[in-house]
Structures are given as C-alpha cells and as structure tokens.
Amino acid sequence: MSERRRIHREGVGIECVVSASIDDTERPLVVCAHGFPDTAHTWRHLTPALESAGYRVVAPFLRGYAPSDVPADGCVQTGASSLDMIAVHEEFGGDERAVLVGHDWGASIVYGAAVHTPERWAKVVGLAVPPGGAMGAALLTNADQLKKSWYMFFFQHPLADAVVPAGDLAFIDMIWRDWSPGYDAADDLSGVKDALRDPDHLAAALGYYRATLSGVGVRVDLADVQAATGTPPSQPLLYLHGAEDGCIGAEVAESARAMTGSDTTIEIIDGLGHFLHLEDATTVDTRILEFLA
Template sequence: MTANGLEFGYLAAGPEDGPLALCLHGFPDSAHTWRHLLPELAAAGYRAVAPFMRGYAPTAVPADGAYQSGALAADANALHEAFGGGPDAVLVGHDWGAFAVYGAAAHAPGRWRKAVTLAVPPIAAMMGAFFDYEQLRRSFYIFLFQTPLAELAVNRAFVERLWADWSPGYDAAEDVDHVMACLSMPENLAAAIGYYRTMLDPSRLVARYAAEQAAGERTGERPVLYLHGADDGCLGVAAADPDAVLAQLPAGSRAEIVEGAGHFLQLERPDAVNARVLDWLKD
C-alpha cells in the first residue's frame, strides 16, 4: 500500500468495508505486536490494519530520512486515506506508535473517532519523571543511539536484553525474530535508530512535517484511552501517573495502569488489554 510517498507492508484482518482500526508499533518491535488485538478488532467488525512503520522492512526506507513524530503522524493520516477510512476510524499506538497517534489525531481530528495509546504518555505528562536518575538509567539506549556505535551495538543479543528488561518474565523469542527480520538490512537498522537521533537533534527535523510535529505537542480533540504496564522497565510507571496523563489528554479520555504487565503489555496481558480497548472503542 502506497501512502505519503512510501510503500508500506502491513498485516490486516476483518471486513474490508468495516471501520478502519489502524494499529501502529514501536521499537524494537514490528506489526506482529498486534497479533492478539487484530483478530479481536476484526470480530468486532473493524478493518484492522497494522503497518510496519517507516523504515521497518518490508515498508520502505524514506528517501528524505524523516523519522520525527510528525512524519509518523503524517503516515497515519495518509494510511487513513489510502485504506479509504472514514470519520469512524480509530487509532491504536504503542511506543513510537503512540507518538504517531497523538500527532495524527490532533492534526486531523475529522479522520478519527477515538484513539488508544500504550506505554508512552503525552510528552508533557512525563517530562518531570523522565529526568529521575532511575529513568535516565533505563533510557541509556537513547543516548547510545546518538553515537556512531549504535549500529554496531544493536544486534540480536541487544534486542533480546531490551525486551527482557522492559517486560520482565515475558518470553519474547517470537517477537525478537520479527524485529530482526525487519532490521536485517543496514538501512533498516539505521532507520530505526534514526527515530531516536531525530528526537534529540532538531537539525534532523524535516520542514514538510512541521504542522504534524506541532500537533503532537498539543492536546487534541479526540478522546484517548491510555494504558501503561505497572512493571514497565522502559518507561517507569512513575512517568505515567493517571492524573498527570489525563491532564494532558482531551476531555473524556481515560488512563489506566495494567497490573502484571511491562512495556509490551499488549503481548504480556492480551486479554486484559484487548478487553479495555474493545470496551473503549464501543460507540
């Protein structure tokens, strides 16, 4: 599927004439992260689509090298158009996919009815906790990724350890297989790291996505369900206080901590997460 000038690979389930449910993954992950949610959305009548994010094979590497959250938001809105989505479409995003959801829904609220984000709250809600020593320790990889050593460091063992630290006790072997398939080529690995390099280097921002970038930093109009794992080893639960999160989300939003789950809560506790998502998406 071509959208925003890129050829996207994707997984899909459900009737083609159903409302679009676009599900966006993060790092180090793949569209397969939604393998438990897609069939549930399909059973509820949605056309559930999980694209591989820009730069993650089989999706193309963008020629303009744009990896800012505004570009991800633009991709989401372009995919809405490409899949023939209507105003009844919904968005679901985890990790970097959550950044895309905030920007896409705020920039083009007419395209989306409701949204769900997991594991990354609005930036304003987590800034205080982000500079806590323990959180800085968890976030070492962000700073590693600013260096030329990043491409050498990110091998299978590195990815396995991130998953083990971020979702303690979860068997991530299948998921790591999918990640390594997506990032097996040097250009794909550089793309995934590029998301983080752009995060801390404003010179990498591409001007054409300025509007979507700004939208992601403001409170939108469409209500959001925010879910965070109580045992998240990537972004500690202290950074996702429900009251602080709700203060940065549109009216009518909801924020919940999911017990017994870490960063990849949609995989660790699929029944609990799916139930919350499907209940939230009811009219």
C-alpha cells in the same frame, strides 16, 4: 491477519498487514501503529478481537522498518509517520468513525495523526508512551526515568550502529527482557530482527531517536505535525500502561493525568510491562473493546 497491502506516500512504500474484512467499508477502520523495537505483528492478538467486534484493521510497518521502505531523504521523525497513518486512512477509505491505536513510538505517532487531522478519528488508544509532555518532563525531573532512558542517549552515538546489530541483534533481546520482565518474546523477536537486520533499516529505526533528541533528518515543513505528536488528542483517549514497565515508569504515566483533559482515561495495569498487549492480550484487548463500545 496475514494479507499484505502496500501504499505509497511521497515515494515511500509502507507495507501494511490487513485484516480479512479490510475492503468492507461498512466497518469502521482501525489503524494500529507499532513502536521500537517491534513490527506490525505486535497486533496479532488485538486484530481478531477487533474483527469480531465489527471493525477492520490495518497495521503498517513504520517507515524504515522492513519490508517498508527506508525514506530516500532520511526522514524518520514521528511526525512523518503520523502523516503515513493519515495516508493509510485515505488509502483504505476510512471515515470519521476511524480509530487509532498506538504502542511506544506508535503511541506518539497516533497522537500526532489525531491532533493533525481530528475530523478523521473518533477515538484514540495509546499504550506505553503517555500523551502530552509527560515523557519530556520526566527526562528533566525524574532521575529514575533518566536512567531507564539510557538507550535513547546511547543511540545518538555512532557506536550504537556497531553495538546494536552485534550477536544477531542481542541488544534487541536485552531490551525486550528489561522492558517486559518475565515475558517470553520468542514469537516476536524473530520478526523484529528480520525488520531491523539490514543496516539501512536498523539505522532508520535508530533514526527516530536521533531525530527526536538531536534533530537529525528533521524536516522544517513537518513542524506542525511534529508538534502534534506531543499534544494530547481532543478525541476520547484510552491510555494503558504496565505497572512493571521497564522502559517508562508508571509514575510517568500517572503524571500525564495533569496534562490531559476529561476525555482521557489513564489506567495502570498491575503485573504487566512495556509490551502489555502481548503479555496479557485478554485483559488489554478487552479493555480496548470496552472503550470503543
């Protein structure tokens, strides 16, 4: 999965990593959205598995993550990225068979795309951030989760702009260690740092948190799609969560069961952390392919 294509929406260039069969429109399209702090290369294991199963894959770098553009208007809210995923669907000739896969922020982003344009998507897969209002409720009622989410509040302060890039982004190393204990992220971190090392791109990545908690850069005209990111999709949904996730507790994922319908399957996988699709690609990829089949 090394070929690149670039699309544009509202003047923002979105760099996409695409699979070898991307132009074969007989195959259903899969759009994969990464989260923080990550890149499109997080899908390097899932993509060949999907290709072998008869799909074609597009994995965009989220707006603000190099080499995608930093939006001139500063709009890096998740709803804007949901519209970017819809633009990817259009650009690559997706149809009603298309599938969305998202991890972390990418999960919220694909939920938004699925709810906003349900006719485009057949199924949805979410990883590490549960659908519905589970995370928001946990921040209000779950002290353990509030402690795990300390970084979200730290990112609201200007001090984060100095602390996160210090020591060649040592903060990012710490995040990966804490969120996926025991996982060797060496193959991931170099690419993540390349995407965030430029101050403008790092500010954009932090901007997703500032838009969510403080409303910084939020566009009023995106209110509907932004609300959709917190709404469970109507399509069949598979949600996978690592039992050892150091970012979002497994109990938060469990709480989402009461907020979703019968077409949602929630599974907690023992022994895995936040980057579960990288920690045990065989298990996670197999479960996703079973769901899509």
